[in-house]
Amino acid sequence: MATAKIWVLGDGQLGAMMRHAGMPLALDVRPVDIMSPSEEKLPLAADDIITAEREQWPESCLSRQLSEHPNFINGPVFGRLADRYTQKSLLDDLAVATAPWELVEDQTEEAELHNAYGERVLLKRRTGGYDGKGQHWLKQAENTSIPADWRNQAIAEQAINFDEEVSLVGARSADGRCHFYPLALNLHQDGILMASISPLTRLSPLQAKAEAMLSRIMDALNYVGVMAMECFRVGDTLLVNELAPRVHNSGHWTQAGCHISQFELHLRALAKLPIPELKPALPIAMVNLIGVDHDSNWLSIPGAELYWYNKEVRPGRKVGHLNLDASDNAEVIDALLALQTWMPEQYQAPLSWIMNELQD
Template sequence: MSTKVWVLGNGQLGAMLAHAGKPLALDVRPIDIMVPTDEKLPLAADDIITAEREQWPESALSLQLSTHANFINGPVFGRLADRFTQKSLLDELKVATAPWEPVDDKSDETTLHSRYGDRVLLKRRTGGYDGRGQHWLKQAEDSKIPADWRNLAIAEQAINFDEEVSLVGARGQDGKCYFYPLTLNLHQDGILMASIAPLSRLAPLQTQAEEMLSTIMHGLNYVGVMAMECFRLGDKLLVNELAPRVHNSGHWTQAGCHIDQFQLHLRALCNLPLHRPQVNFQCVMVNLIGIDKDDRWLSLPNAELFWYNKEVRPGRKVGHLNLSVHNRVHLADSINQLKLWMPQQYQAPLDWIMAEFFNA
């Protein structure tokens, strides 16, 4: 019988985990934990549980899954879902991150500006991904701390970073770690729009990034794939966010590597052999945000479409395109076609991709 892996959540990450499990003869079952039900899942003692998200509503199904003895990394999800405990962990492990402090009843704008400068970013402790749950305190505008954010947020120093990068890695049950190359990311309105990997100019930062993520995964006794989003300031990295799961910025591995992040995660969870993924070629990932499916994308000879079959809404991730960079001519042709086919909010990200390859 094949090993069963149950996934808390059945969004696109769960679906891609299920797809990745098939070649490994793993029975991966994403579970919709949002639908109220009194039914019980037929969990066996040796089944394995993982999650596609850091937080979930309490329900009969989520309780059954999250209290199972084989819920891998169970204590980690809540710890990293709360920015207070996530940042506290980074400080405890001496991993560089932006200076910060909790926002409580005693916090005031004058003190925060004196400590962190004229721009201070408030972040809700939980939730608030993709640009939500953030509030800027700008001294020039006399911005105020929202009353209902006290004791529910942290304050961070604004970082004037050069660019945003991420590292996706995995730790096995034997404690050994394996990493993909650093990925260059572009965010727009707080949402990831595009990623490029690998890039030779980021290679000098690879060892530093691997040491940081190794420290975090060892500190948590973590098993599986974890993503670390960072700000690059010159030749130094600062951790911005951690995700204890497969991650949007690792989607390029589906086209560019012989083991993608989803299969690597499952291998680690199920104690299957692990090794450093082989990069077959450079890849560009374009997130599809709030736009309708366009079958013309399939005409691009170097494109792979992953459509999540979700209702299209503004700001919602509904799919992604992986563009294989076999040569720059094909990439330029594909980007120029996408510029004609995609709406205005994609013009700047597509120009960013072109600039990285042709103006570097």
């Protein structure tokens, strides 16, 4: 039977994993290289569906054609959430907790920001910036200044002394029903996600609160598909740090940890296919591969599932990830011990962190 195509604005690893997830469902998912200078039009049909693997994209013939299609699902949402000013404004309007913040304007003074938010204030560019980029610390003790070209282009946030970082990945169907995976515990290093673990029993008391927050956001946006919500945990309080209107790195564990991965979940929501209750398996450890060369020894580790993005390896660049799957925590720990022997120094502490969490 002929079905509508699902075009993905962007052809990076997220688009590739969506395409792969669509195959068992006979969904024709087509990631598009929007960086291509081609002026040739895509053969879009009226009932085709458009989604995106990124919040922002460069202006091109292909990006215009895709983003202007009537079936560009969540079209108005991407720009709203890609701008940290409008994203934070939305959270405030919805009374969803986030770090205290304000727009950095022409008249904003460093002293005023320190009086309002403390000795350390984090500036974030309104758009762009990821994996720790696009950030600038104002430190009162060092007399740090607001960069001249950041005025009206950045927000200022109070530094949060959080206990840990967690994220919730969920989806909303076209009929308004919401579906959620368990919270994931995340570890960042230099602003880049290094590892995620889910599910963890100790995070269960926060699940309902997190689901209520993300439901409120998705409902307000009339959102359809997968969205990720990254949070700081401060005691029993969750503060939203970032929202991502797409499949997300911290949800990669679902490829091994649930019968429906986040990529398939997103496609089911877009295509209006049934979505049963999500049933995660035992805890999965996801390890990002960042700036490291491919090593076939990883494939010798029991329970290791490798996703290699086939990108040029550069420092700080995500080039793949490993999901470590086993029947119990002890087997995952054994896999981590084996992985430590094949990974460089910067991975020793994150791998030990995962083991400590699984032993608690």
